[in-house]
Amino acid sequence: EPEVTQTPSHQVTQMGQEVILRCVPISNHLYFYWYRQILGQKVEFLVSFYNNEISEKSEIFDDQFSVERPDGSNFTLKIRSTKLEDSAMYFCASSDDPGLFFGYTFGSGTRLTVV
Amino acid sequence: SQQGEEDPQALSIQEGENATMNCSYKTSINNLQWYRQNSGRGLVHLILIRSNEREKHSGRLRVTLDTSKKSSSLLITASRAADTASYFCAWGGGSQGNLIFGKGTKLSVKP
Numbered sequence: 487e488p489e490v491t492q493t494p495s496h497q498v499t500q501m502g503q504e505v506i507l508r509c510v511p512i513s514n515h516l517y518f519y520w521y522r523q524i525l526g527q528k529v530e531f532l533v534s535f536y537n538n539e540i541s542e543k544s545e546i547f548d549d550q551f552s553v554e555r556p557d558g559s560n561f562t563l564k565i566r567s568t569k570l571e572d573s574a575m576y577f578c579a580s581s582d583d584p585g586l587f588f589g590y591t592f593g594s595g596t597r598l599t600v601v
Numbered sequence: 602s603q604q605g606e607e608d609p610q611a612l613s614i615q616e617g618e619n620a621t622m623n624c625s626y627k628t629s630i631n632n633l634q635w636y637r638q639n640s641g642r643g644l645v646h647l648i649l650i651r652s653n654e655r656e657k658h659s660g661r662l663r664v665t666l667d668t669s670k671k672s673s674s675l676l677i678t679a680s681r682a683a684d685t686a687s688y689f690c691a692w693g694g695g696s697q698g699n700l701i702f703g704k705g706t707k708l709s710v711k712p
Contacts, residue, residue, distance in 0.1 A: 589649050
């Protein structure tokens, strides 16, 4: 069964450093998403991406965040200057019909720890 | 706020029993989805019910949707220890299908 692949599975970074989280969505999917889940809390929407541009973003997705689909297969989330409160699980998801008929396929997540 | 609630927050049952989890939401929806998350792992899509559907089945899962009450329930029949996980409902919150998640129910099935 097709999978969404995320790397790395765990990243530890110093506060103020830049991190790039990588995702390979399912190849025929057109809609891509990033979500995050702070430990023990709910899953929160960050951003959706379609047709090579951001289609929606939440209040969490401020100027410190950016997304890119650099080569037609990878989908990346960059945090420019990490803060302690950015520590969370980050999930990438993709869909071919924005969830109208089918659910989303989520990756296994990247656990980001900012120290 | 567009957030909803799920109850119970935690549920502990014996293997073979049925587990029912409820979800309430606050906005109008196109569909409502249920996801499962094993501890520290990713989200696995279980079932999607559209706003014009009232009930849907998939294996041991049964989902109901009451749009007049803005609520949904997930029933897992004949539970197994392997069903131990957190279960989240989620609904569409935007035109591009971004999801709003409930707070989840942590299910523990004891062998």
